[in-house]
Amino acid sequence: MQIGVDVGGTFTDFSCVSRDGKTLTFKVPSTPHDPSKGVIAGIREIISQTGIAPAEISVFAHGTTVATNAVLERKGANVGLLTTEGFRDVLEIGRQMRTQMYSVRLRPETPIFLAPGARRVGVMERIGSDGNIIKPLDENSVIRAVEELLIQGVDALAITFLFSFVNPVHELQAQEIILKKWPRLIVSLSSQVDPVFREYERTVVTAFDAYIKPTVDTYLSNLTEALQNEGVNAPLQVMQSRGGLAGCKTARARPVRLFLSGPAGGVIGALEEGRTNGFQNLITVDIGGTSCDIALINNSKPLLRQEGVIDTFSVRIPMVDVNAIGSGGGSVAWIDGAGGLKVGPHSAGSDPGPACYDKGGEKPTVTDASLVLGLLDANYFANGRLQLNGQKAHLAIEKYIAQPMQISPDKAASGIHRVLVSQMSEGIRSVSVKQGFDPREFSLMALGGAGPLHACALADELQITKVLVPKNPGVLSASGLLNAPIEHEVSVSFNKELNGTTAEEIFERLEKLDVEANQLMNDENADSNKVETTYFADICYIGQGYHLEVGLDLRVQRPLEKLYRDFLVLHDRVYGHSVEAAVRIVNLRSVHRLPAIPPISELFINQGDCVKGSRHVFVDSEEQRLTVPVIDRSFMQIGSSIEGPVIIEQGDTTTWVPRGWKGSVLETGLLLLIKMESDS
Amino acid sequence: MKNAAQISLDPVLVEVVRNKLEGIANEMQSTLFKSSFSPIVKEGLDASASLFTLSGETLAQAIALPFHLATLIPMVRKVLEEFPLDAMEDGDIFIMNDPYLGGTHLPDIALIMPIFEGEVPIAFSAAMTHHQDVGGMTPGSVPTNATEIFQEGIRIPPLKYYSRGEVNGTLIKILRLNVRLPDSFEGDLNAQVAACQIGRRRLISLAEKFGSEKIKYIFSELLDRSEIMTRDAIKGLPNGMFSHVDYLDNDGVDLDVAIKINVNVKIDDDEIYLDFTGTNKQVKGPFNLMPSGAYAAAYFAVHAMIDADVPINGGCFRPISLKLPERSVLNPEEPAAVNARTSTMKRVAGCITSALGKADPPRAVADAAGELLLLAFGGEREDGSRYVVGELVASGSGASEGMDGVDVIETDGTNCMNLPIEALELDVPIRINKTELRKGSGGAGKFRGGLGIIREYEVLKGEVIFTHRGERHAYAAQGISSGGAGALAQSVIYRLDGTTEVINSKIIQKLQPGDRVVVETAGGGGYGDIKERSQQSVIADQVNRKS
């Protein structure tokens, strides 16, 4: 049996596939204080439901928010930061830019909390830009610095010396000195966490690494232990932000790579869902309670970004490019000073939540509108776990929107949706445009509780003609874990002009990287001849301050020439132009991946009439309520097709298919919605 | 738009269209950033895209540098004046940059494109980019010692860059010949064209969907709404006259003469008049500011102070009017030099903010240092190749009720990154020996002003031409409600032979190997009486080496 577990804020999702292809997916409440408890609870449920022996569990892939939460809840370590003397404040000064453009009352924008002034100490040493030692490392200044920090209760150290990415010797010496005297102290070296130039960015990543290390460490060791106690001896694999799995050991060594572990699983899941159904280019739209996550998948590859954002701080770790827009089902609708209808960014969240949750929330939300319009079934929301109150929804919209605007509640409710859709569609467009893509060339995959509800409207706005709704959009992150490869990525700063270097020289460097990567693979006793090795170079035009990751193939005729050509093409896609100017290789990267063997899961479909009833839905464009059939997804047969207007319900979401759209169920159970030609 | 009556308006549609317009502006913006060549656009974000109504009012603008807010307005007006609407044709794109015809300084070149649905004009799309070099006496086209516009680069009057979709070959030939980096120059221009085209394409499809008469009406409706909201916000302020005076150190030419900025803000129910009578006459050096720039600074300051969540468009500007005395530093006469006007803009924005603060004490913010120290090092590398590196160093922001000022952060209209030490040292033979918060530089108070920075540079090889364009060396950022002033900026050159030279705000000097320069930028003003500062804040400041 293969098991994928994704621990989220409220629920822990499980996706299991047994040898014979039987699939089992379910959620259990998360246990924030010690998430491993929730996981174990789930394992027990699996065992009791399927009756398999723990030993039969062959794969245990895990996505976790523990790293992110440690930051959000500020529950990380007491980090002390050692820097080159004279540069201890780099972390606080940052890049001196601000995001609050139009404000005069500014807030700090650097992650000072990681190590406030008192916990930042300079050390006597200096390495020059050419790697030469300008001022040798002074052992005593290291000892003195650490002692000073320990008095302040520091339990983890981050060390970032200038130009350690060129020559790490001083950082290594410092680490040696420290561990000799304080063997148990946790130490993160910038030359290992992120050996790339730009001291502020490197300091931030390294400090974050040290900050979450103890938390992640404790959590993962607890989990390993607990699993062993349960008799599960499958290796624990953890999803990294780049979209690949890594063994527990690696994950604990480099915790900073676990940010976005959860969403990465989701993207991989969507990718796989699309690929197996023959859709290589996807825009995934995951609309939850408070936000809407958007990701692009191009040629069945997730788009990566070199720098991600954690709690408003940008952190230089390669991660799947997931963008959040601040509007979702819980977004509150309101009227601005000039009588304009607005939706969000403020959200009612899950507590008190939308008015219809009946938990004391008064303000009208998108979900309330959905209910008023007749798109949702008050008795069958989230598998019926939550009884909705239509009255409250109606009142809220009446009072706060309809009356002030002097329009009918129906109009007001559909107005809320139209505004929401106009906002989201612009958000989605800008995400794809920024990546250099035209949304019209993509299919839209609707995820999350509210995704399928707005998917067709969004598609219309974006002139997208295909919408995909997976069988279990709710647990895609978990199932994604089972499709993710094991991946190890090691990189090194190179900094040479392309025509100032040779394929040989580059190959030499890459070989060194491969040694490291192989080691990591061996740690997970991966079958070395199944491992795929790919190389990348971060390249920029001379004088450019930003670079692009370009694939590097050393087997072709003139590898460097091809590299250059590929760079030009990519640059043209992302930046709209490319000129045949000199370029520099900033970093070299070697990625080793062991592709997963996706489990073949068989499909279970209920027999019988799939139409479970009908509802009166208000359709704005037709100025009236229509009687719309409601279909139970679990009864939809493969190959069967439907035509809008129709509502399709399933445990974890509701799909709204408006007039002009038709739908059909593919072999894999995927629901495909297509815009009809006649209507366009 | 008198046909308003006939058009029945779906209130939701107005909001939908507004979201569209914002989206369109943003899409234009990212196209502009994406396809530009020069680092100054990509890292400095010094470019902006916007939509204009047929009457030349801002319809929607993507948020870039606040100082780009509205700087295009006078240029659009000028173009409309030179080429009346009915003379324009689909596919025309107009170009200009001349400050004395509506621009702010020569590197900022604007492209403006009329948009037609069929025969009917509906709006303009426009894009402005700060170009890396537009010729003139020094590379980069911002000569600190310029005394005439003619030294600052090529001046472009309103001309057709495209005519009915055809590029003006003659013009581009002339332009290319007169700039130092013709390829990246043309590349950036094309990026601007691309941005305008996006705006055109999407506005047309919007018009096709809802009808051009209707959306034109919605446009005016949107402007009216922002106007209403702005007026409401202004009503929230007490009537009266509030004034503030601040100074720029000097104009870079006459080093011992300060430049006075004097604003009298008159709040009259729902309108704001900004009268700059008493402000310095125009100066020799390049610190003169065009009215367009003064307006931008004013719009920014007012918008930021009333900080109501008002959608930004021309409507926000209607209640605000300025009086800029002729031949003053804020309304200079040709051919005064203007390239260094940013410092002036920042100080003007600061003055207005402080004056408005007096109207609304709870919302008041102490002076930000508003010093964006410009340093440039020019010399030869070992291989004989020439280099020029520029560096913009920020200072402390002002404190306000409940909030200490922020240390070393970009304030008001500009927002530039600093240069990573490792990037600089990899590129040129200069070493940075120190980069630290400047202890004790924040103005004391119940809430402390933001700190400045200390940065030390050492020349390693070859003679270096060193440019230092500072501010706040003579006039400190003032605190409010008995908060203390921020520390003055100070910079010193330490020669290898042991002699030292104190830099008086603005100089161009030669440095030799072994010479060191230590710059300390100014601190922001404090808020409230220091005696009221909480005990733990006092302690925290001590342990964190802030005071």
Add this chain to the structure above:
Amino acid sequence: MKIDKITLEILKNHSRAAAESMAYTLYRTAHSTFVKETEDFTCGITTPDGETFASPVELGVTWFVGLNYKTVIEMIDEYEEGDICITNDPYSGHVSTHSPDMHCWKPVFFGGELVSFVVGHIHNTDVGGAVPASISRTLSEIHQEGIRIPPTKIVRRGELNKEVLDIMLTNVRMPEQNWGDLKAQIAAMNTGERRVHEIINKFGVDVFKAGIQDLLSYAEAQARSIISDLPDGNYFFADYMDEDSEDGYPCRLALTLIISGDSITLDFTGSDPQIESSINIPTGGQERHALLMVGVIYILYSLDPKLFLNAGVCRAIGSILPEGTVINPAFPAAVGLRTLSVQRLMGLIFGAFVQAAPEKLPASPASGGPIMNVNTIDNRTGRRVVAAVGPITGGAGGSPLGDGTEGSGANSSFLKNTPVEINEIEVPIKIKRYGLAKDSGGAGKYRGGTAIEMWFEALAPNTRVTARNMDRTRFTSWGVQNGRAGAPSYFLLNPNTNAERNLGNLDFIKIGPGDVVHVASGGAGGWGNPLERDIDAVFQDVKRGFVSHKSALEDYGVVIPNESCDLEATEKRRSELMNSFADNDFFDYGVGRVEYEKIWNKANYDTLTKILARIPIHWRFFIKHRIFEMVGNQETRDSGEKISTYFEGLLTEFPQLEETLRKETD
């Protein structure tokens, strides 16, 4: 078809007349004082592929006889009747040779066929850029020298291109002047077109077409016969400009004149690398570039004044122009002040030729002198004035035929001076003296022409004075056959006061009301032994104030105790001097150069030349300066070895240079 001599002669006169009427039109309608008074403009008529076959002799600068418009003509895609094209960009075709020169050409059609071009240029007082008047020695890149217009149609099918005009006028300091001058040029073009049509109507188009070709061949034939009268051989000559940059080192021009049979080759190998100030000469490597031809044409013309001046002459001449040198600089070298270097270039050519025809050719002319510009606010009108108060020129060299002309002559006579009255009306200055400078002409049997000096007082605050082309303060005009070098030029502020400042070669100062400027050009060189000069001539010189008693006594051995000349004493004095007189070298270079060449002799220069030729262009100026630094003031006794060792030293100091050299060698 072949045109008979008589018809050809008439055609020649008509076409010259046509060119001259263009010049008159332009001269009369032009606006700026500069054009009106200094006549810094040209007009001409060319063949369809741009060879000038007719130009005025009496009007405008005579520099551009050989000017060939081919390159720019080809940069315009197609021509239609009524088009007029302009360019001022030195790097687009190398027709314009610095940005103030706005060149114009107009196609002339006959029966729909393009039969000729009428062409010409005007020097605009200002075209924007870093300094008023757009030219300063201190500028280092073309980008600082004002707006550059590539070859462009300013008039399309008779219709003015408003856009180009707008952008041009927005970027200059005195738009109405430039516009006025441009209108004058357009008028001149149209006159030219009309006159060419008249000629064609008179002779028929076929005669015209064939005729203009014959005129060129005719001039070529004349030139070749003059050349073949000169003895074959290689004649080397070198001369210097005082500085190659602000307080820099001298800039050397070197020429080996190769005369063989009826053709001439000018080999400029040995000239200095292109420099970081604006005195580079933008020839674009064109071996018959006008700027190179001027000097030769002067020579040939003075050897035979019957020579018909047109581009045909140049066909007999070729040149070798090493790239990256001051006579063939690479973009974006500044070129604004090339007037100065071209003056020196002409002198250089004279120096080479005088060795081939010592009994026919004169000593060195003063070769120009500063052109004074004033930029200030006129108290009387409150308006800004940018004006050329005139060229401060020097005389012609003494020659076998007699004394050099005073004050101006030879290769600087084309610049008319601005009348004092016009100056004082248009510019807020007071001219205290304007005249010929005593003892400035080089002594000789036939004296070198005297220099002009000007004293003026500024009347308005922050008056900016530019002394374009200031030079010859160190390296003076040479004399020949025992004739003496001319006096150096000078530029003084508040002379004979304790505030006096010697400004040397400084070419820009800011002065206030009451400040006095005293400026003089250099004098020309003398020809033949001064002791052989006619005594009465010397006496007259003294009476006129051209020569001082002192100089009369010491240089000419003429004794003038009181108002009359003491012939006996003179007789005695002269024979004394004659005995002590050592027969000098062919040339007298003057003190400045003699001293200098003790340090930098030919051997040193040959070695340096070889070294610089090896290294990349962008290194040359730098290395030249480093080596000059090392050499300092030590006199040279070896034959260049020292220079090589210094260079080896530099190679070790700059490994990356050595690397590039190695790369190039293998």
